[in-house]
Amino acid sequence: MLERVRAWLDERVAWNQIAEFLSHKTVPLHRYSYWYFLGGITLFLFGVQVVTGMLLLLYYRPTSNEAFESVQYIMTQVQFGWLVRSIHSWSANLMVFTAIAHMFSVLFLRAYRKPRELTWISGMVLLFLVMGFGFSGYLLPWNTLAFFATKVGTDMVGQMPLVGHKLMIFLRGGEEVSGATLTRFFGFHVALLPGITTLLVAVHLALVQRQGISVPPAIEAEWKASPAARRDMPFFPNFFLREMIAWYVALGVLGALAALAPWELGTKADPFASAPAGIKPEWYFLFMFQTLKLIPAKMWFLDGELVGLAAFGSAGLLWTLLPFFDREGARFGRKWIVGAGIFALAYMSVMTVYAYWAK
Amino acid sequence: MVGLAASGGWLRRLLAAGFLLVAASAWAQAPSSCLDCHSSLDPPKKVTAEQFATDIHAQKGLTCASCHGGDPSKDDDQAMSKAAGFRGHIKRSQVPELCAGCHADAAYMHKYNPSLRTDQLALYKTSVHGQRLAKGDEQVAVCTDCHSVHGIRPASDSRSSVHPLNVATTCSRCHSDAARMKPYSIPTDQFAGYSVSVHHEAQAVRGDLSAPTCTTCHSNHGAAPPGVASVEAVCSTCHVFQAQLFDSSPHKAAFAAAKMPGCVTCHSNHRIQHPTDALLGTGPQSVCTNCHAEGDAGFKVAGTAKEKISGLEAAIESADELLDRAERSGMDVSQAKLSQTQARDALTKARVSIHSVTVERILQDVQAGTKLAEQNLAAGNQALADRDYRRWGLGVSVIVILLTIAGLWLYIREIEGRNRSRPA
């Protein structure tokens, strides 16, 4: 039966060729191989987001009058609505975490080297898109925290020189955060960002299939010395089965989080009320938020916040162009990159913890 | 002057216009030589134009002469001549009659403000102030003491000394003055007591202008303390239910016999604090034990009432607590929380029904409230049960997931047992 389906497909889309190509896909086996799971988990979580997001779309209403009530409806009246919504919120956070972890693991294993520069760049853009998903999605329940976090976040965008104000108005759909902002963010979150992300994920995956999975330089050296020591695992079925285990674990974690720590509703946003004390953005923006809070209002003749934003902006740009700083033979570049990676990881962790502590 | 008259027509016209302007302005201000002098005198004779301009009488076109007589268009002696009808300083004992000369004339007042009352003098004559004044005591309050003079604002103006928010302060000018009140043997703690009362708080903090102030219970022009028998009637103009319950309670007859005023005996007259449950029952702050002692029927009722009401309060609180807990675990209990407001309403009503001092009557409200609280408690328990059901569902899925993972792992071992890892 399966054979007939395969034959039918092959006549139309050269299935056998594709299957043949995939059957050769291997995964290098070494002491760092476990890190290879992170990309797949991120992809799995993206799938979870798409499915739960589409389910939420059946009941969610993106207007300032009804958004909060519709989420309340989902949480309390819709059968298993609480499960879908809590999984969506938790998976979003988990996905940001695994995406960042995936990025750092690629950095430390130096998988961005030639010929994989484009994979790194597409991955970095994907990371920014994921954070855009997080920022836009966070507003959708239209509760007090979300409203003010969005206000603060878009205020910071407005601080940028020249384009800042126009960009802020574009994001907000006006001068203030309002129902227009909600409509816009909804459009970003369910149409614009998914469209771009899907394309980029396809590119990112195609590149990985084409170029194979990278081997860290240390291991490369070892295997060069003794070729017989090299081990590879076929992707199908061996590595894939292991990935399934990882995905099931992630699923279990999500279910547990949804049932034991359901995502809260909060209180409906009131644009005329004053911001509650201690407004903070979501955890993955905290390190930037905290940094901006610590920068003095004026540094020499420059506005402090501007300096902070410029620093993060240029850091992001340089990070995206990382592969071009680490060329073959330039050992100097490599040490800098590893150092920068450790510094960034440490800085982000410390600042995030600090932000929670500082309240 | 001849030179001027002979000069060009335009200059003459200019001078004429200027003269007319000055004359017009003087005319518009109603010629008042009074103010010309009196604005530079020392108090109490000092009256400035600015001050008088704020007076409602001035705004309506009346002048100094309207009350004091005389002729303001003349200077000095002629202005203040008897021929011109000058009355000079009005004696305190003559003030009410003077004011009433207009204010009791309905036809006259109709021209200015038809809705103003015109019985102030009649009421005043019934008041303690009026009666003492008639007997020759010039120390009591007359119109100008409360309404001020030369700068009188209508009572609706928040700057007026008789605006509801300011009445108590105005009364206290005399009534909190121990030296002044000594000859009459009137206590002077009323303002102090009122300032910490719920009525004052309603006015000053909540901005409720309908909240009672001195004149609400004592009348303004007919100011007199309500008699012992009528205190309850005064309070009952707002506190209807408490009065009705009191009237059908055993207390009515008992208080009358003991010549104790209703309401005030337990709640005080001026220092009326927000009543708490501590006023009930038989504890140290209870008002019941002021009369009732261990063993009598009233003592028992006091104890029972307190017990029932505290019970209802406790039921509401435990339902609240449970509902909060359910809400924190992510369950929706908004319907039950809404119903809790009705349970709290029942508690408020129960606290009012205390005044019947009859257990059956109090129980009506207590039981209604308890029923609601119990329903909401059940709803809270149901919410927690739903939460547990979810956790049970989670447990099942986790087991299924673990089984699958185990299956995958074993399957991997199996196929890799057959195919060892291939070299590149």
Add this chain to the structure above:
Amino acid sequence: MSPEGSEGGNQSLPRRAFVRTLLGSGFLGSLLSFFYPVARYLLPPPTSESSSDEVVAGTVGELKNNTGKIFRFGSKPGLLVRTSDGSYRALSATCTHLDCTVQYRGELQRVWCACHNGMYDLEGRNLSGPPPRPLQPYEVHVRGDEIVVTRSRRS
């Protein structure tokens, strides 16, 4: 990732069958535990979604003439009154004095607060007693056999 078995890694048949059964049933179970909630989710619940501005307060015929009932509007109570000529009025039911829930008194044709005897008329105007402000009136429309109450919208 070590191999098992002695003869080139082959496992006994019952063992293999067990593994396949375990894997199969686990996989099937996880699919079920996914599809079951999703299937239930897809079917809309009986109570329709409420917005903050609109609610179904009752059905036609539920109220007799000259009676009222309390309904829930968001998180606050509302009062639906059917007047003696059969038309409907809806008001906020939270008394403006100290937040007790008001009720309709048919014999007086007034809205009344039992806590301190506050009186309102059917337009919500505070007539007597302690209430300092009127009750907020709502709009009522009859849609089919549903009585729908809406409040004025502000974005």
